Amino acid sequence: MTAQHFPPAKIPPSALLDSSFFGTVEKTAIPSILDVKNSIFTTSGRASIALALADAQITPQDEILIPAYHCEAMVAPAKWRQSKIVFYRIKSDTKVDLKDVETKITSNTRVIIVTHYFGFEQDLQPIKKLCIEHNIILIEDCAHAMFGLSSGQPIGTTGDYAIGSCMKFLPIYEGGMLCSSNRNLKSIELTKPSLRFQAKSTVNALETSLKFHRLGSFGRLINFLLKIKDTLWQTIKRTGISSNESLGPSSSDGGFGLDEAWIYKSMSYFSYWILRHAPMDEIAEKRRNNYQAIQTALADLPNCRVLFENLPEHTVPWVFPVYVKHPEKYFPLLKMQGIPVWRFAEFLDPAITPEVCAVSIEYSKHIFQFPCHQSLQPDELDWMLNEIKHIFTK
Numbered sequence: 001m002t003a004q005h006f007p008p009a010k011i012p013p014s015a016l017l018d019s020s021f022f023g024t025v026e027k028t029a030i031p032s033i034l035d036v037k038n039s040i041f042t043t044s045g046r047a048s049i050a051l052a053l054a055d056a057q058i059t060p061q062d063e064i065l066i067p068a069y070h071c072e073a074m075v076a077p078a079k080w081r082q083s084k085i086v087f088y089r090i091k092s093d094t095k096v097d098l099k100d101v102e103t104k105i106t107s108n109t110r111v112i113i114v115t116h117y118f119g120f121e122q123d124l125q126p127i128k129k130l131c132i133e134h135n136i137i138l139i140e141d142c143a144h145a146m147f148g149l150s151s152g153q154p155i156g157t158t159g160d161y162a163i164g165s166c167m168k169f170l171p172i173y174e175g176g177m178l179c180s181s182n183r184n185l186k187s188i189e190l191t192k193p194s195l196r197f198q199a200k201s202t203v204n205a206l207e208t209s210l211k212f213h214r215l216g217s218f219g220r221l222i223n224f225l226l227k228i229k230d231t232l233w234q235t236i237k238r239t240g241i242s243s244n245e246s247l248g249p250s251s252s253d254g255g256f257g258l259d260e261a262w263i264y265k266s267m268s269y270f271s272y273w274i275l276r277h278a279p280m281d282e283i284a285e286k287r288r289n290n291y292q293a294i295q296t297a298l299a300d301l302p303n304c305r306v307l308f309e310n311l312p313e314h315t316v317p318w319v320f321p322v323y324v325k326h327p328e329k330y331f332p333l334l335k336m337q338g339i340p341v342w343r344f345a346e347f348l349d350p351a352i353t354p355e356v357c358a359v360s361i362e363y364s365k366h367i368f369q370f371p372c373h374q375s376l377q378p379d380e381l382d383w384m385l386n387e388i389k390h391i392f393t394k
């Protein structure tokens with residue numbers, strides 16, 4: 001059975017816009033990638049990795065260490081630089097296998113990408129030490145971890161570069177970040193995407209929320225939305241925009257590759273506004289609460305086991321990952337019920353053999369992820385948990 005035969009998700013797969021974005025913005029207490037000293041705002045996480053590699057002047061002679069447990073979006077930027085890609089192992093707790101990394105380092109190794117999987121932090125100190133010893137650039141991949149601490153430091157501050165994928169945490173169509181605490185990033189010049197794209201980014205975020213009836217009852221909001229729509233429409237008519245630029249990067253429509261035309265583009269005004277007005281503490285708390293509710297519900301279920309038993313104090317999960325026995329049976333059953341379930345590393349690079357990393361191969365099939373985002377309403381969460389319970393006891 002192929003993906004296109006599955007019905008659409010019955011509950012929102014990702015965060016939606018609601019009235020919480022229109023309140024007063026308070027200083028947030030939760031550590032996040034926004035705390036890193038220097039940042040630029042891009043259209044995606046993969047564009048940010050590409051920009052980091054370009055800023056570090058990575059050439060085809062250079063080797064880049066990438067985790068064997070990955071998605072294509074993490075590999076595509078290295079291919080864009082035509083560098084040699086070397087995959088390293090992860091352990092069954094998704095932590096970096098440092099011994100394997102050591103054996104993979106050569107005199108050509110210039111970069112290592114380390115991922116905080118599903119929002120759960122890696123201990124970066126030993127890796128950083130290794131990087132300093134071998135003069136290797138550390139890219140902290142915070143695509144799954146917008147919030148949190150790593151070895152007591154805000155997420156994103158330990159790496160020479162850190163990248164974020166804001167669309168995984170916020171109700172936006174596109175948005176990524178490239179940050180650095182030790183490089184000023186000033187030589188990276190981004191151009192503003194076209195007005196057509198600005199309009200698409202805005203309308204898409206609003207439409208997604210309207211689809212799940214999140215904005216319907218807010219008169220104030222509706223006025224606001226109509227004003228935005230009218231203003232954008234008038235501007236578009238006035239400027240008579242026509243351009244060859246594709247309307248949006250494929251990263252925003254579920255694509256895995258890297259659109260070169262979108263690497264040097266900045267985030268839309270709308271996404272940036274949302275990023276600046278998001279109630280981060282509330283988002284973090286809701287995600288943590290939903291995570292814990294799912295954990296309790298799945299604790300004694302047969303045919304699955306929770307990947308991370310503990311939710312550390314500052315961890316804010318991207319999704320809820322579960323190890324599932326018989327994935328070929330349960331994945332389609334869940335999908336057919338309209339549950340938004342997916343697998344982050346479903347399609348690994350063909351270079352990943354059991355010798356390279358058996359855990360990655362196993363996890364690419366067996367780790368399912370369920371949403372735990374802030375926009376899930378209690379009845380939606382209950383519905384999903386009941387369906388999951390029913391299916392896993394079959």
Ligand SMILES: Cc1ncc(COP(=O)(O)O)c(C=O)c1O
Pocket residue numbers: 043044045046047071073074115141143144164165166175176251344
């Ligand atoms: C671990 C990881 N890093 C980087 C990326 C790239 O992020 P984006 O989709 O914003 O390009 C992804 C995308 O899913 C990812 O899962």
